[in-house]
Amino acid sequence: MSEYIIKNGHVFDPTQGIKGDKADIAIKDGKIIKDSEVSSKAKVIDAKGKTVMAGAIEIHAHIAGPKVNLGRIYRPEDKLFTYQSTTANTRMAGGFSIPTTFKTGYEYAKMGYTTAMEAAMPPLFSRHVHEEMRDTPIIDEGAYPVFGNNWFVMEYLKNKEIENTAAYCAWLLRATKGFAIKLVNPGGTEAWGWGLNCLSVDDPVPYFDITPAEIIKGLIEANEYLGLPHSIHIHPNNLGNPGNYTTTLDTLKLSAGYKAKNKFGREQVMHLTHTQFHSYGGDTWANFESKAKEIMDFVNKAKNVTIDTGNVTLDETTTMTADGPFEHHLTELNHLKWANVDVELETAAGIVPYIYSPSISVCGIQWAIGLELALMAKDPMRCFITTDHPNAGPFTRYPRVIKWLMSNKARQDQIKAFKNSDKVVSATNIAGMDRELSLYDIAQMTRAGPAKSLGIPSMFGGLKPGMDADVVVYDFNPDKPSAPDQIEAAFSRAAHVFKSGIEVVTNGEVVNNGHKRTLWVNAKTKENPQVMRDVQEKFIKYYSVTQANYEALGHHIVPNPYAIEVDATQ
């Protein structure tokens, strides 16, 4: 394998505390090595006057699986005028908010993202998720199976059977080749099957007679019992409604008293996702306002919590979530087409297109809330940038979000451009916030932070010798004054991107498709005959497929698997 030395760049690496100092980064056999160990054959990359970081990590996006693909199928208009034809290194690619699998891989790579997590895998359709991930080139990917409305989980937790819950979670992670325990509107999506919802953590789930709070705490305990790399990853109840910040605080408080138990360096027990959608005050859309401060006051103190932002990008996009009742609520609001799916014993999904219009004050307020969360974060190692792609906007807008976070001028320009600026300003704190994030903050929020939260800091998110050689060079000189749009341009198209030591992007174009891997967690537990008997019984009694046709198996489903081993037999 080739050797490289990236010379004289301004390096930003939170794992080593390097804040823009000039340093050389050496790569050999897919890993970062000490620059003294590189041979004279190494190819030299001149990074003088440029920014060097580790590859960025997407902690939450909807990029593979049946829900994403249904979005592609039912939105041909999303593809209109977006297609790029085949090139020497890329296949035909298109779509804006729901790009093809190929475009997904190319676009992440071009921005310097080298790892991405699919945020909601319906276990029953894990094969579909893996097939799409297989067809998403370059980047390493993992997927979070959803557990928050799962019948097994609700039945075990109703009886406070943590060990059985843990054994079932471990089995499902293996069966689906999943990465982490995801909860989406815990209990609420199951309630939707009865035409209901759970809007607070104490609303009982019909039939199962368990509350969201019990599901959340139970899954935290199961997660820590197993010692998984990531914590529970939660989309809380009551998404998207005015006044929902109290539900969010109630959810966050459930983390109190729990301490992370794992060998991966993870410190949080709860990751709360797309927090923007959960930081709303007011009780109608008319008096809708930001409660980002109330949320961040809690998060800043709670060392055992991480969050991601879910930034609104002011685009026409496609919302898609396993929060079935929310999508029905949304189609009633905007009257655009709605798709709805029930997934047997596990989950559901809904899809509705959405236009975040700068002419609508609510959209402007949502835009402000997402940015406020990141700007109020005292510890950038615990607050990560996402757009909950494609829900608040497409992931291809990360460079624009970074521009807004790094430049007060860019924010003020956008505030001025809103049709109802006054309303946006009075309902938020954004106009008075002059914090401008540094490149080091950005490296924490997009690299080292998510890597630590996901429990993969030994591989990703930094440039220490021994780590995977995921390295990005941006054509951005931190020593020189720059216009906000230069930030966006530089982060949109990296000058060089290395994935596992292979140069995959040069001057913003894909030059190599790399060897993408599928990351999953192989958690071993003690034999648990009761859980295995329960699994068999549910397949016989309820599932529409047999157990043998359920599991994601074999290299045709996971062509390049990378298992993270967890031993929970003790």
Next chain:
Amino acid sequence: METVTITMKNPPALYLEADNICPDKFAGKTALQIADLHVFEGNTTSTIGKYFDVSGNAGASAADTKIVVKGDVKKVKYIGMKMSAGEIGVEGSTDLYAGAWMTGGKLTVKGNVEAFAATGMKGGELVIEGNAGNYLGAAYRGDWRGMSGGKILVKGNAGSDVGMYMLGGEITINGNVDVHVMTHAEGGKVIIKGNAKSKLGGQLVDGTIIVYGTIDVMMPGYKPIGTVELEVDGAKSKFAHFIGDTGERKKKRKGQIVYGNLYKKV
């Protein structure tokens, strides 16, 4: 105004995708440069000059450019797509998406047009002297934003799904129309001088349909509320007035429910 004449000399074996046949694309170019603009035949990228003789240079802007299209262009799609100004005159018939997403200027087709003409049209004028195909002035597949402005005149007949998801503007059809008119529309007007079949204004939120001839089957969601006199194109006539589609959601204006209107000549 400068005139560019393009004449089909070498008809394509497959259909030609020629959205470059547009005043906005020709503007500021010489005949030679225009001949070099690309077209697609199947998966092959080629040039206008391979299929057409090009004579005359374009004006400095789209507004100063008139394009005359001669010869058999029945297998040419997207003529006048996204045009914002200027003129196009097609002397024969043309294929899909004529004048789609146009925002201004005038496109005249002496013969017939195939489906999806004026898809998502925002402004300007489209005149079809022959017949129009299906989905005239409709939304693109999957989209909910049909024709929102401008005028369309069809001197012959139109196919099905005229004005699907229409938001504004006006379509006049001198002849007859096939099924589905202004389905899902939220505005705009369709005038049918001939006969209509069925499913007029199905799931229509708002908008106006005027029919001079017969309607085979009325939608059940339309309610008769009396007779009115209307002036259309300077001539007054009496119409039975229906409101609907009562099965679809309705907007409110000043506290009043706004219905769509269907007028049938009596």
